[in-house]
Amino acid sequence: MTAELALATRALTKSYGSRRALDGLDLTVPTGVVYGFLGPNGAGKTTTMRLLTGLLRPDSGTIEMLGRPFSRSDRRRLFDVGALVESPSFYPYLSGRENLRALASAGAKTPRGRVDEVLEIVGLRDRAGDKVSRYSLGMKQRLGIAGALLSDPQLLLLDEPANGLDPAGIVAMRETLRHLAAIGKTVFVSSHLLAEVQQLADVVGIIAAGRLVREGSMKELLAGEGVVRVRVAPEEVAAAATALAGLVPSDHVMASSAEPGWLTVQIAPDRTAEVNRTLANASIYAAGLESGNDLEELFLSLTHDPSAVDPDGTFAGMAGRSTTEIN
């Protein structure tokens, strides 16, 4: 692990009883980026967040945060970290401002006036005097983000921060997080909103069944993960798949069970014409062709088969793995 990393985990494991929530997670989060941490429900995103904030103890593996090893006993490291883990938690009988003041009394000392600053950042200043019990879900979410920003952290850990936010709130949040990354802070965002992460993140890590299945810059990942979707007559799907197997490896062609007649071909989008030509040469005429390289396709292809972990597709895989364990 290097000093340029804001966060890194190596071989991190965590089980709840007999169920393994994390199974050797290797995350590598560079400093000064927005890192999108993606995964389907139950993949281990929230468990990872809890481990990173000292709420849970890992069964094994290491965490390095802001250039130094982190364990639960090293709580002061979290003074430089802001976190929103799961749903935001507040005292319902206190106002938004009072809740932030209560929060500011714990952990790192917060400068006077910071509470109003963060309320301004998240657009809650006008409603800061209202009791939290009267807040909408989106307002609670904003207040949670404000709480995470209180200590002006070097590293921000946000679990599903867009939950409950209206479109304007999402845009404002995106701009705020992008600004934080631009001034050198690191933002680690767990989400299942792929379109949002695609717009927000510089680097993406995809987790499935407790393991990192892909990690890299958004640009790199999407460049290599284009797809072309083809629609043919349902009775021609098998023939089309056979024909396309001559163009790409056969396991790069998948027939959709949900949408009869559709096939997904893993191939760069600029080779769409080749796909069409291959089908035409087999006397199969496509009724529809769609190409793209969106995150959703990559996400679905990776998380449908979590056993297909490519260690070389992650920063840790490229850098080599650490097997140091902590208890």
Add this chain to the structure above:
Amino acid sequence: MRLFVSALRKLSRRLATYLTFGLLAGLLALIIVAVAASGGRGQNGNGPANPLAIVTFPGAFDLILSFILGLGGLFAVVYGAAIAGSEWTWGTLKTVVARGESRSRYVVATFAAIAVVAGVGLLVSFGIGVVAAALGATIAKVPLDGIGNADALGRLPEHFLRGWVAIVMEGSIGFAIATLARSQLAGIGAGIAFYFGESFASLFLPDVVKYLPFNLANAAVGSGGGFGGGGGGAAAASTPLSADLALLLVAAWLIGSIVVAAGFTERAEITG
């Protein structure tokens, strides 16, 4: 200190604080005025020899305090459980831990604030009780001559101190139970069950139960269940401990409860 002041501020804004002490003071005032208005009629032999004793000073001071400590014990358990349990139920403990705060320091600061609030509640309830007793005495035409009795007033600070420690210990029992249960409702329920369970058990195991928290609390203030005392006055009455030894054991329960709550929180995996 920041944590303690913040915890005090939170408690001062919380409805449960006013509900708990309002209910206690309200019941006390209601009973005193009702006893006075009825002129002591309806005595069934289980209460004090003279029902009007609660409005007759200077003895009324001790009876009012005894009532507050008896019923207040139950209220303290519920209050302590409500405060500790809500930290888990609402997830606010999680947020504080994620900010790097020491778990045990947070628990101790929160409980210290409860102890202060309990002291204030004790004083205010006593004040309301004295006013109600004076009003009752006027209604029942009992002379108020003893209200300025120097001996009785001189004993009050020590009684208050002992009562405060006892009430705080009872609050710590609820606090620890709710922490172990990680739940407000479960903590309150278990706390109440413990309170009445101890009272019930004192019928069968008085020599054991006299070392349990609520009996010790009664013994430490020398009320032995007294006027409205809860938690099993029967055990205290069978083979009573000295008030000083009981106070020592009350302190041990208090410290033990907080150590258990802090230790559990320190080690707990926070998943909620």
